[in-house]
Amino acid sequence: MSVRRLFPPLVAALVLLAGCAGGADPSGADSAPGSSAPGSSAAGAASPGPSSAASATGAVASTLAFTARTVNGAQFDGATLAGRPTVLWFWAPWCPTCAGQAKGVKATAEQLVGKVNVVGVGGLDDESAMKRFIGEWKLDGMTHLSDEAGVVWKKFGVTSQSTFVLLDSRGAVVHKGVLKGDDLPGRAGALT
Template identity: 55%
Template structure:
């Protein structure tokens, strides 16, 4: 069993590494298409109670740790539109998306959740990326084992996943330099 898990992880990491830094287009990544949707907190969500976690949609039933080691429960995101930004510290396209992602987090604070999900490197590199790109205004998770990446079927970094307030995926794809992210989040909050 352990060998199978390690083999799956190795294949995932290899595929992500070979994918480079995503594409130069704003086309949705495979497996996702834009879908219009309805309404909604940047900041740092905290742990939820068991009752809250039970009412969270399946898409938000995940846990992890922030790059600075604090526990994180995806169920805290329930009820508001959510942007999950999958990035890698060494990815120049991710670095180019950082400023716009931070601006969107600031502009939509209290109305939408913005969460970075770092992978494909070590926690120290993830912390350095957060500090150097100034994306510390919203939670950034350290997903070194790739569990959250697999949950959302992410196969390349610099990918955004947008969830409506009910946790339904309405967009999965790359937005070069984050352009268009504010419009997509604005549509979700109404």
């Protein structure tokens, strides 16, 4: 499936121009450590946290008001991430930067299991390519959304891969953009 079919032409152009390494969020939405990472649901990783971040009225932060499907075909509700810091990792199967980050993302998810949600959001390709990427990099111990249509990418304003969106336990975005090297474990851990 082509990028043009996944995203409006403007977003597709931005993705192609930004390249695999992407740039920092143009809005500058990067704040100090304390952002959160979504948990995973497979063996060795924590499942998304309880909805304790909901208000007394039961409302969930608008950032968590989305549904998607995992690469394994299960339904996923963003509200399940409430109450625990979350890392959303936006990746594409053909992205060499994403492949280079896979080991660190996996280690972060395993190290912070039960404390921080870590969720991959695959896009810019078809689901079979996403499954191959997950298998090749042994990422099957965490939740990965299949976002072929780019719905979750658009919700968070992501225009390039690899992008990390860190949310605090209330669902507020505390970082959006690139994280280099070993920055992810420290940034995600600081959210707890």
